[in-house]
Amino acid sequence: MINIDAKNHVRGTSIYLDDIQEIHGTLFAQPFCAPVAHAKINRINLEPAMAMEGVVAIFTRSDIPGANQIGGIVPDEPLFAEDEIHFWGQPIGLVVGTSEQICRLARKKIEIDFSELPVVTDPRKAARNDSLIVPPRTFNTGNVEDAWEQCEHIFSGRVEVNGQEHLYIEGQGAYAWPKEDDSIYIASSTQGPTAVQRTAAAVLGLPMHKVEVNVQRLGGGFGGKEDQATAWAVMAALAAKKLQKPVKISLHRMDDMMMTGKRHPYSSDYRIGLSKELKILAYEVTHYQNAGAAADLSPAVLERTLFHSTNAYFVPNVRATAYSCRTNLPPNTAFRGFGGPQGKFIIESAIARAASALKVPADHIQKRNLLSEGDVMPYGQKMTEALAKETWEQCAREFDLEKIRQEINEFNATNPRYKKGLAVQPICFGISFTNTMMNHARALVHVYTDGSVVVSTGAVEMGQGVNTKLLQVAAERFGISSDRVKLESTNTLRIANTSPTAASAGADLNGKALEIACDRILSRLKKAAAEKLNAGEIKLANERVVADGEISDMDWEQLVGLAFSKRISLSEHAHYATPNIHFDKKREKGHPFAYHVYGTAIITAVVDCLTGTYEIDRVKLVHDCGKSMNLPVDNGQIEGGLVQGIGWLTLEELLYDEKGKLLSNALSTYKIPDMYSVPGEITIRHYETEGHELAIKKSKAVGEPPLMYGLGAYFAIRNAVTAFNPSADLAINAPYTPEKVLMDLYKKGGGQEKEAVHEAKQTELY
Amino acid sequence: MLHFVLNDREVKTAANPATTLLDFIRYDANLRGTKIGCREGDCGACTVLLGSVENGEIRYENCTSCLTPLANAHGRHVVTVEGLNMSELNRAQEAMVSHSGTQCGFCTPGFVVSLCGYALNPDTSLSRTAKDAVDGNICRCTGYKSIERAADQLQEELDNLGEAKTVDKLIDKRFIPAYFRDIPQLLAQIERHAFKHRGKQPVGGGTDLYVQKHDEMPFMEVAFPFKHQNGTRIWKEGDRCHMAPLCTASDMMKAPFLNESIPNWYDYMKLVSSNPIRNTGTVAGNLVNASPIGDLTAMLLALNAEITLKDPGDQERTIPLRSFYLDYKKLSKTPEELISRTSFDIPTTGKFNFEKVCKRKYLDIASVNAAALLEEKNGVIFKASFSVGGVSPIPLYLHKTSEYVKGRELTERTILEAAEVLQSEISPISDARGSAEYKRLLASQLFKAHFLNLFPSQIKMSELV
Numbered sequence A: 001m002i003n004i005d006a007k008n009h010v011r012g013t014s015i016y017l018d019d020i021q022e023i024h025g026t027l028f029a030q031p032f033c034a035p036v037a038h039a040k041i042n043r044i045n046l047e048p049a050m051a052m053e054g055v056v057a058i059f060t061r062s063d064i065p066g067a068n069q070i071g072g073i074v075p076d077e078p079l080f081a082e083d084e085i086h087f088w089g090q091p092i093g094l095v096v097g098t099s100e101q102i103c104r105l106a107r108k109k110i111e112i113d114f115s116e117l118p119v120v121t122d123p124r125k126a127a128r129n130d131s132l133i134v135p136p137r138t139f140n141t142g143n144v145e146d147a148w149e150q151c152e153h154i155f156s157g158r159v160e161v162n163g164q165e166h167l168y169i170e171g172q173g174a175y176a177w178p179k180e181d182d183s184i185y186i187a188s189s190t191q192g193p194t195a196v197q198r199t200a201a202a203v204l205g206l207p208m209h210k211v212e213v214n215v216q217r218l219g220g221g222f223g224g225k226e227d228q229a230t231a232w233a234v235m236a237a238l239a240a241k242k243l244q245k246p247v248k249i250s251l252h253r254m255d256d257m258m259m260t261g262k263r264h265p266y267s268s269d270y271r272i273g274l275s276k277e278l279k280i281l282a283y284e285v286t287h288y289q290n291a292g293a294a295a296d297l298s299p300a301v302l303e304r305t306l307f308h309s310t311n312a313y314f315v316p317n318v319r320a321t322a323y324s325c326r327t328n329l330p331p332n333t334a335f336r337g338f339g340g341p342q343g344k345f346i347i348e349s350a351i352a353r354a355a356s357a358l359k360v361p362a363d364h365i366q367k368r369n370l371l372s373e374g375d376v377m378p379y380g381q382k383m384t385e386a387l388a389k390e391t392w393e394q395c396a397r398e399f400d401l402e403k404i405r406q407e408i409n410e411f412n413a414t415n416p417r418y419k420k421g422l423a424v425q426p427i428c429f430g431i432s433f434t435n436t437m438m439n440h441a442r443a444l445v446h447v448y449t450d451g452s453v454v455v456s457t458g459a460v461e462m463g464q465g466v467n468t469k470l471l472q473v474a475a476e477r478f479g480i481s482s483d484r485v486k487l488e489s490t491n492t493l494r495i496a497n498t499s500p501t502a503a504s505a506g507a508d509l510n511g512k513a514l515e516i517a518c519d520r521i522l523s524r525l526k527k528a529a530a531e532k533l534n535a536g537e538i539k540l541a542n543e544r545v546v547a548d549g550e551i552s553d554m555d556w557e558q559l560v561g562l563a564f565s566k567r568i569s570l571s572e573h574a575h576y577a578t579p580n581i582h583f584d585k586k587r588e589k590g591h592p593f594a595y596h597v598y599g600t601a602i603i604t605a606v607v608d609c610l611t612g613t614y615e616i617d618r619v620k621l622v623h624d625c626g627k628s629m630n631l632p633v634d635n636g637q638i639e640g641g642l643v644q645g646i647g648w649l650t651l652e653e654l655l656y657d658e659k660g661k662l663l664s665n666a667l668s669t670y671k672i673p674d675m676y677s678v679p680g681e682i683t684i685r686h687y688e689t690e691g692h693e694l695a696i697k698k699s700k701a702v703g704e705p706p707l708m709y710g711l712g713a714y715f716a717i718r719n720a721v722t723a724f725n726p727s728a729d730l731a732i733n734a735p736y737t738p739e740k741v742l743m744d745l746y747k748k749g750g751g752q753e754k755e756a757v758h759e760a761k762q763t764e765l766y
Numbered sequence B: 001m002l003h004f005v006l007n008d009r010e011v012k013t014a015a016n017p018a019t020t021l022l023d024f025i026r027y028d029a030n031l032r033g034t035k036i037g038c039r040e041g042d043c044g045a046c047t048v049l050l051g052s053v054e055n056g057e058i059r060y061e062n063c064t065s066c067l068t069p070l071a072n073a074h075g076r077h078v079v080t081v082e083g084l085n086m087s088e089l090n091r092a093q094e095a096m097v098s099h100s101g102t103q104c105g106f107c108t109p110g111f112v113v114s115l116c117g118y119a120l121n122p123d124t125s126l127s128r129t130a131k132d133a134v135d136g137n138i139c140r141c142t143g144y145k146s147i148e149r150a151a152d153q154l155q156e157e158l159d160n161l162g163e164a165k166t167v168d169k170l171i172d173k174r175f176i177p178a179y180f181r182d183i184p185q186l187l188a189q190i191e192r193h194a195f196k197h198r199g200k201q202p203v204g205g206g207t208d209l210y211v212q213k214h215d216e217m218p219f220m221e222v223a224f225p226f227k228h229q230n231g232t233r234i235w236k237e238g239d240r241c242h243m244a245p246l247c248t249a250s251d252m253m254k255a256p257f258l259n260e261s262i263p264n265w266y267d268y269m270k271l272v273s274s275n276p277i278r279n280t281g282t283v284a285g286n287l288v289n290a291s292p293i294g295d296l297t298a299m300l301l302a303l304n305a306e307i308t309l310k311d312p313g314d315q316e317r318t319i320p321l322r323s324f325y326l327d328y329k330k331l332s333k334t335p336e337e338l339i340s341r342t343s344f345d346i347p348t349t350g351k352f353n354f355e356k357v358c359k360r361k362y363l364d365i366a367s368v369n370a371a372a373l374l375e376e377k378n379g380v381i382f383k384a385s386f387s388v389g390g391v392s393p394i395p396l397y398l399h400k401t402s403e404y405v406k407g408r409e410l411t412e413r414t415i416l417e418a419a420e421v422l423q424s425e426i427s428p429i430s431d432a433r434g435s436a437e438y439k440r441l442l443a444s445q446l447f448k449a450h451f452l453n454l455f456p457s458q459i460k461m462s463e464l465v
């Protein structure tokens, strides 16, 4: 089934936040922010801005009736700066006026007098200063200390991996208006309507039942609107409440990029030990996560980094430690993969450098260490229905890995200017919020007397196709045509206390709740039908009642009419909580994930060794969707995720200067993939299984995992560079921009800054 | 009074001519299908079509409405996604739906508009494929493959139409709605009274101004000194190419005589911005903007172009482009002088090459760009002019390097020695487009690339590293 929104999308009739028809008298607002990354505010002069015609009000922290606090996990983030500024772009206040243009001109006239304080952008420096968001955490398994002795080869080094701007094409925004009785309505472009509701209530000093949050859809989220859509929604609500007028905020792109956090940059130290047979015996890693100026979701992101520090490999002795470091960057936040990609990238880097030093293809090491059924991960979960080896083998076989390798070797032998590189990228990604408490959802279903059905859940549609999947669930459950089902907006009055739509779990959690709701209505309907038709077993199929295996005269509409006339409820509100999951943070052990998603990709790249430019040639992958309930949607997630992952590790370069100012602050300086920069070919195969019980309709979550195939792009390019410049010891510092590639192509030898240290004697291999 | 056709309706408006077409469409005309993604011409969410009558025929081009001053819509047909809707889906829409070319949908109207514009544009010989038509559209969700498949399908359907893709045929086959038939008539009525607006700040296409002075432009006294319709914007006299003030990068890209004389001309020009930006950004604007990294500037420097400057008293003077740039954004012209013509000799025997490296190959600003015009005979280079961008405060003509190469043998040694001279002429700085060290290395590499590309049988890569 094609995405149910597609027809409206192509006609331009889908309604996004900025498309809501303005209510008469609507005012517009724009935040104004810190022009420096760390400073004490001495004085703010609003007068020149207030004096401008069209400016209605300017709000700062002193105008907040409730708490000036929007922090989710840790209460460390004010809505408007207090006495101190902690990052460049931190909102200080909100200008409200009769037009957006007026507000933007007015805010330029606001004078902020401040005294600068030292700026820290380096997470390691923050860690040295003990400037941490939360205490560090360590995941331990086996005994690394003892294991080093058994290793034939030990390598250690440092890896830098930069952040990533979400670049949802629809920027952040919100529109709020006052309702009677001191209540407020907020239209928000958020993945987390409940977070917006809770925070707005606290800031406005209202009980949550006076705040209604409605989300129609998002023009992309990717995690960037999980926590960070909240501030704008709360600001709009604050202004609407204060002025008793509708107030709308749409951030311009540069403001959006400057004021919001991104994927976390990590700086990590690794030590990896291998046996003679290339088995990874020990892995030790210390992650320094650049959290930015406030906690936001960083502690949770950090946790997922630890969960995924060994990717799809089984390593018997692991010690993984992570520090969440407070710096003067915008608070970094959720981004597709949620710390998992960084954790995986570090171990892949360790393997790549071991492979370079040992002069074997990295995939020889990767393959020997893939996890198997029954392996226990460092976090204590025993892997079941494990498919790491299976997807790898299908991928290598079906796409003929050895032939690709041979072709590349031949190409490289005869081509002085262009070199090709190959990488294999396995993935294993755990599905569930790592915070067990968040793994539940609700669904509300009404069947109307004409037989039409409306569904509300806590899931937010942002292009991932969750509404399409939910519609499939309801239509299938009731045995009716999908035309009868409508998916409603996500609204806190209809569905309360939701978890954000995140962690790839939206369709699973909300879909399972929806199944329960449908089934309850269905069982009442069946009972009514059974009585009426004097039948034992009732089924519904193709809009008809099937009684004891016979298609009856009664159709869906008649059945609904019958039930209504018998005063049977045609509505249901159901709740679902993922079973069997738990995690003990004290021991850092448990069973945090409902299941895992696996897959393997082969990625090839070609580098122009004269100019340092490159193309990702081909990606061929085998992915585990379980039993896909919607191939067009799932394949779309795979392609889109893959390309986003490739972008992160190749073109997309976040640049802050030493004063903490974002330099890559527009689409002209921050480049995401365009149509020409994506792989020439993407071939997707599915690993066929019966699917997983805890996945909706046995169709596994697909939002995040495919992003991590993109890691292979880095290593494919690296291998091509090595083919041109075999003697250089190449540091790993993602993204691999054409600049870094060119510098590496012409880097002389190992020399001065030896990044990878080979600590043990090198011996003959196998 | 501005007068144009918006979808199927005539619009007469006293709205501020310096406001963007995007704001007019969304907030004055209340058509919300056109989206805002960046307001910088870089995402294509705001794409609309502009149709103009040229030589009796109506031609449609896509443009980014976020950078288009409303004034530039005067006398034209503005088409938004709403203006492409019919009761059923049109062909481009259908292709996008059936290949799942839309996820969150925010970029989608822009893609649909670009694809329909391609279907409408009779000049398919140079745009090549439907895929190239969406080079200015960015999507963050799909990874593009599904959109590519949709574009391929549309291409196939267009190919099936046969040679003459008349408007009637396009309407008949559901590529565009029926009202397109009536547009030429509507436009013909507007032609007669041209729009005049005088102010201090002259605007060409607006693609630099509306990025640099985004908040201020709507409040500025702007001038649109050039008449938009008709007239030839690029032409050839003997072996000389001339360009009028409103000659766009697209005009230059598609000029048949340039494509005939300069191998790979189309591919070089494709490295410049994107379709919608090339369709609106002018050559003169690129020269006056004086960005050290201007692509057209770099090309025209190597091509030894001349510019003619005209003052308000209609006095004209012609100077070599090489002497136009004095210092960072300082030009040898008065603020009132306008470029009335740009001209250069079309290379006949000389070989031209253009190189550009950025983070992303297309729709990106160069870290370093470089152009060369070389003429060789019997193994000796007797004419050489090189330019390079991104390594100096001004778009740089490489005087010394060009002089050095002239008269020398075409050998790897000459190239390596000349690269040393080049290094003495440049002074790159570190910024978001790369470190100074990188740009130095890259400038030399691109210099070598000229020779490798132009003389592949004489010059070996292995001798140049």
Ligand SMILES: Cc1cc2nc3c(=O)[nH]c(=O)nc-3n(C[C@H](O)[C@H](O)[C@H](O)COP(=O)(O)OP(=O)(O)OC[C@H]3O[C@@H](n4cnc5c(N)ncnc54)[C@H](O)[C@@H]3O)c2cc1C
Binding pocket: B040, B041, B042, B067, B201, B202, B203, B204, B205, B206, B207, B208, B209, B210, B211, B245, B249, B271, B272, B273, B274, B277, B280, B281, B282, B283, B284, B285, B286, B287, B288, B289, B293, B294, B295, B296, B297, B337, B338, B339, B340, B363, B364, B365, B366
């Ligand atoms: C997304 C995007 C991508 C881009 N990519 C590239 C690229 O790849 N390569 C590149 O080189 N450029 C690029 N540009 C820059 C821009 O498109 C070009 O510089 C364009 O040629 C400018 O022309 P314009 O008519 O739009 O200029 P305007 O913005 O209209 O004007 C620019 C300046 O020129 C002046 N001016 C205009 N015409 C005249 C005239 N006839 N006489 C005197 N002064 C005049 C104006 O007063 C103004 O000062 C890009 C721009 C955008 C928005």
Ligand code: FES
Binding pocket: B035, B036, B037, B038, B039, B040, B041, B042, B043, B044, B045, B046, B047, B064, B065, B066, B067
């Ligand atoms: S809004 Fe992005 S190109 Fe116009």
Ligand code: FES
Binding pocket: A169, A219, A220, A463, B101, B102, B103, B104, B105, B106, B107, B108, B138, B139, B140, B141, B142
């Ligand atoms: S579908 Fe979301 S940006 Fe293209």
